[in-house]
Amino acid sequence: MMARAFPTDVVVLDSDSLILARFGEGRRRPQLLNAKKIRIASEAFAPGPITPVIASQTSLADSIKRIRMETGKLDQISLLLPDSWFRMNLIEVAALPEDPAEATEVVRWTLKRTLPLKPEELRTVFEVISRDAGSVRVLVVSALEATLATIERMFAAEGISVVLIEPTGINIWNAVISREEADSTGDRIFFYAREHEFTTAIFRGSTPVFFRSRILSGERTLEQEIRLSASYIRGNLKGTTVETCYLAGNRLAAGLGDVITREFNAPVRNIAARDIVEGNLGSELAAIEAELTACAGVFTS
Numbered sequence: 001m002m003a004r005a006f007p008t009d010v011v012v013l014d015s016d017s018l019i020l021a022r023f024g025e026g027r028r029r030p031q032l033l034n035a036k037k038i039r040i041a042s043e044a045f046a047p048g049p050i051t052p053v054i055a056s057q058t059s060l061a062d063s064i065k066r067i068r069m070e071t072g073k074l075d076q077i078s079l080l081l082p083d084s085w086f087r088m089n090l091i092e093v094a095a096l097p098e099d100p101a102e103a104t105e106v107v108r109w110t111l112k113r114t115l116p117l118k119p120e121e122l123r124t125v126f127e128v129i130s131r132d133a134g135s136v137r138v139l140v141v142s143a144l145e146a147t148l149a150t151i152e153r154m155f156a157a158e159g160i161s162v163v164l165i166e167p168t169g170i171n172i173w174n175a176v177i178s179r180e181e182a183d184s185t186g187d188r189i190f191f192y193a194r195e196h197e198f199t200t201a202i203f204r205g206s207t208p209v210f211f212r213s214r215i216l217s218g219e220r221t222l223e224q225e226i227r228l229s230a231s232y233i234r235g236n237l238k239g240t241t242v243e244t245c246y247l248a249g250n251r252l253a254a255g256l257g258d259v260i261t262r263e264f265n266a267p268v269r270n271i272a273a274r275d276i277v278e279g280n281l282g283s284e285l286a287a288i289e290a291e292l293t294a295c296a297g298v299f300t301s
Contacts, residue, residue: 007076007163010295011067012288013151014082015045015052018063019288020071021295030296032279037288038066049117051085051144054151061154068158077155078164078298080291081143083192083199083213086167087122089114089140090208096128096136107140115142123148129207139208141167164298168192169199169213171297172248172290175276177206178300186243189233189264192290193222193249193256200229202237210237223259230263242266248290 012019022034041059045052054060068074091110097103107126108119115122122142129137143165152162169192176190187209192199195216202210210233216225242264247257248271257268273289274281277296285292 007078009071009074009076010078010080010298012080012168012291012295014040016040016042018067019291019295020067020074020077021292022071023295023299026278029276029278030299032277032281032292032296034071035285035288035292036067036070038063038070048144048147050087050115050122050142051081051147053144053147057150057154060151061157064154064158064160068160074158074160076161076163078166078295079151079155079162080166080168080171080294080298082194082197083167083169084197084215085143085147086213087115087140087142088167088211088213089142090129090211091138091140093136093138094134096138107138111140111142121145141170166298168291168294169201169248171294172271173201173203173246173297174300175293175297176246176271178276178297187241189242189245189260189266191226191229191245191247191249191260193247193252194290198222198225198229200233202233222253222256226256226259227263244269246271248293250287250290 008023010021017037017039019035019037021032023030024033025031040063041056043056044054044059046055089111093106093110096106104124108124111119121144123145124140124142126138126140129139148165155162172192173190188203190201197213198216199213201208212229214225243266245260245264245266245268247260247268257270260268271293273293276293
């Protein structure tokens with residue numbers, strides 16, 4: 001089953017790698033037909049405000065050209081980028097105009113106080129989460145426009161149209177709640193751990209109430225980051241009683257689930273691609289299991 005009519009090819013782009021996953025219609029879930037990962041030269045990206053900047057277009061172009069040549073026909077893709085390449089905010093505004101352009105201006109004006117650069121330098125999308133008397137709660141996702149536009153142009157130069165750009169972690173969660181978890185109304189915490197990045201999100205039923213994505217500097221272990229997140233949540237989201245915690249990542253160290261259980265007094269479910277995706281998921285794909293789960297999340301409604 002593939003609920004959303006997006007391209008069957010999904011690319012996960014990071015500063016050092018590019019993953020292409022090709023899907024087909026499965027009996028109950030998206031079916032993985034093929035997956036390929038190639039390296040990107042280290043000089044391709046450099047640190048930037050919120051989103052990295054492209055330091056070597058040649059290096060990135062070489063990787064895009066290679067993935068197209070090795071894959072065959074590749075016309076359209078959905079593109080997933082690391083969570084840390086985006087700024088994800090939950091904001092409240094008194095009202096939101098019906099006109100999309102006017103609504104975008106309201107959102108940008110609200111974000112001015114929290115962003116390290118001008119809002120117009122960002123590509124911003126938003127979704128209304130809830131409406132109450134005199135208040136509208138909005139999820140806002142922003143990334144550096146210059147970087148996104150350059151990536152789109154570079155794929156277009158190889159005849160590949162990018163029809164969707166979203167964070168990887170959000171799509172892992174989309175994949176999870178598309179399964180039997182969709183009807184839960186309790187508080188659930190989602191953790192996504194990568195080698196240099198750690199994402200925490202809290203959902204009250206299907207409503208997001210907290211997002212945090214951090215670059216891991218090496219000064220603290222992942223276990224310490226989990227404890228810091230737990231301390232922050234307890235201090236700032238009082239009254240949160242966690243129903244279930246979800247943990248995603250590739251080849252995570254044993255014992256992380258135990259740390260989460262102790263901190264939140266809640267059971268932990270490890271997110272496995274085999275529960276989300278049909279097809280051959282051999283041991284050689286274990287190193288990109290979380291990314292494949294995210295790719296499947298693109299097709300959920």
